[in-house]
Amino acid sequence: MSNFIVSPSPHISSPINTRKIMLDVLIALVPALIASIIFFGVRAFIVTIVCALSCVIFEYLARRLMKRNNTISDLSAVVTGVLLAFNLPVTIPLWIAVLGSFFAIVVVKQLFGGIGQNFANPAITGRIFLFVSFAVHMTTWVKPFYYTNKVDMVSSATPLVNMDGVSTLDLFLGNVGGCLGETSALALIIGGIYLVIKKVISPIIPLTYISTVFILTLVLGENPLNQIFAGGLMLGAIFMATDYSTSPSTNKGKFIFAIGCGLITVAIRLFGNYPEGVSFAILFMNVVCPLIDRATATKPFGLVKNKGGK
């Protein structure tokens, strides 16, 4: 009986860790992945795997080169990869997907110090980078089930460009053209509910973001249901705007952040040059996130300022 461990309290810790959180996010993305395979065929799966794999490899190499400890086991690179893939059209050439992964992991995440340090969401920034560099590839949308009938393979518009004749039910289920992981609102909502139940994310950001878009488009005379089910809103609100590193930590901050995302999204969608505003909205709010964080710092319990010395 000797050599007892002496350590400061607390002596127990909760079972959650970074890796389990990331694993939960991946699990939550599975319904959307299945939906994408149903609507866009096996290629959706291939694109996802390529992105995830290249993200992991880039993360490994970047950490090696920067002589930092290896972090691929926390699974965050896999999450980034899957999210990036979900933001790409299914027809994207694979080398472009790899390039996007490089940008997301190396430039946006690792150059800023890795997990928790990046100021912008890697997947979103990756998407925007590809969108600006390869506009044609990034806006070539195919119709769902194109792989079963080769006739009408390419259609040029997402429902956001032309809402006429698109049924709300199809939008909800995901039976429309668009990026491979963003079309099925249903699948994404299932994933979101899972994350909230598992306490991985707080429902504040998705609920506020989506309601802001809903109310605003309603007021502006659009079909609000179509607006919230279409495009990247669900994917963005549930999985990308809730990214820990790039969203505020307090509830108040999250609320303000999500309203901001909603406003910008609607502004771009209805008045901007691009049909879709989710990525830019989130990116912009990522950038102002530190300001929101500062403005919404918690008020310590019972603290009275300017008292008891300086």
Added chain:
Amino acid sequence: MGIYFFKKIQKGAHVPHMKNTEDMSFVRLDKFSEIKIPMRQHMGSVCKPLVKIGDYVKLGQKIGDSESNFSAPIHASCSGTVKKIDNIKTVSGEMIQTVIIENDEKYEISEEVKIPQINNKEDFIKAIRESGIVGLGGAGFPTHVKLDYKGNSKIEKLVVNCAECEPYITSDYRECIEDTDNILYGIECVKKYLGISKVYFGIESNKPKAIKLLKTLTKDDDNFNVITLKSLYPQGAEKTIIYATTGIVVESGKLPADCGVLVMNVSTLGFIGNYIKTGMPLVERKITVDGDAINKPNNLIVPIGAPINEILDYCECKNDLVKKVLMGGPMMGISVADITTPVIKNNNAILAFTEKMCKKEEVSSCIKCGKCISVCPMNLMPAGLEKAYDKKDFEKLNDLAINLCINCGCCSYICPANRPLAQKNQLAKTLLRNKNK
């Protein structure tokens, strides 16, 4: 929008309860051949020994006292001969003068033990000081100092702390069940001599039996309120329990008494009740012994000064497997390096853990998940505090109100990256204190 911003929502961590011993009545354990009584077992000045080597002392005899008021006298917890007066290392790591008594196991009661004569508040406070009682639930703050509040406010509310939010520990709960009369009598005395009108019991929802018992016993008196608290660690912390029971927010830099509230631990009150009736000073402690290295978890009554290792042996500790021994609960308890150290006044539990419970998970980068913020009962930002400490940014530390951190450990407990947040806060506080010196 109501769901977003509750005003001052109570925060904390859902820690496992592990109240394995809740149905175990106290068992008295007094077969100790040697009793070691440190001359400081409380916050405040060290006591001077009043006995010499070779003296025969009896149970309840005062053997240590200090001239300072901010201290509490110390009594012999057995009868026997003083064998040695030596410096030993106590749990806190300090070397403290210690009276070592060879126990004759007769527990002969000293003539000094008399029922105190109390006619007014002064007598009461004096008697409380003489009893040697200190806050039994926490840091060992001398009770008479707390009761003898000299500020401007009038204390109107007494909060009886039965929260017992730490995992494993059930000694306060057993006290509620087994010693209810003394507790109520103790409360009566405090009420009477301090002129307090309202009493609030704060008790966590995972103790339904005690809640029912207290409710039944106090149902005829409107001045008693039994308040069921959410089982959320750390409900038992002073400021949180005041808020949860009375709704009063104790502002920083103020004492609860300045806000008209007094918080006392149930076991302290139970002791006071018994002391006023019998005059027996604080010579024994009710403790929970548990942990995964213990075969027979139990609730025990042991003399103060009993060596921990013998208590562990009694509870069939797996001696070859035990890796960590705690005094107190797993969230705030202190790990002991030398298990021959004695039980002191403010111990409420001894926990022994095997390797399995001591695994240190790897510390990784903060992922900015905000979980530490969402559990901090004081509404601080532990992640920010950690960064400020790492940068030695004193201004920022003060800005983020480091001094309000109660070291409850919720932030470290919850952090998915296993960052030592609470530990860093302690270091930061020490750093600031040294700097301001």
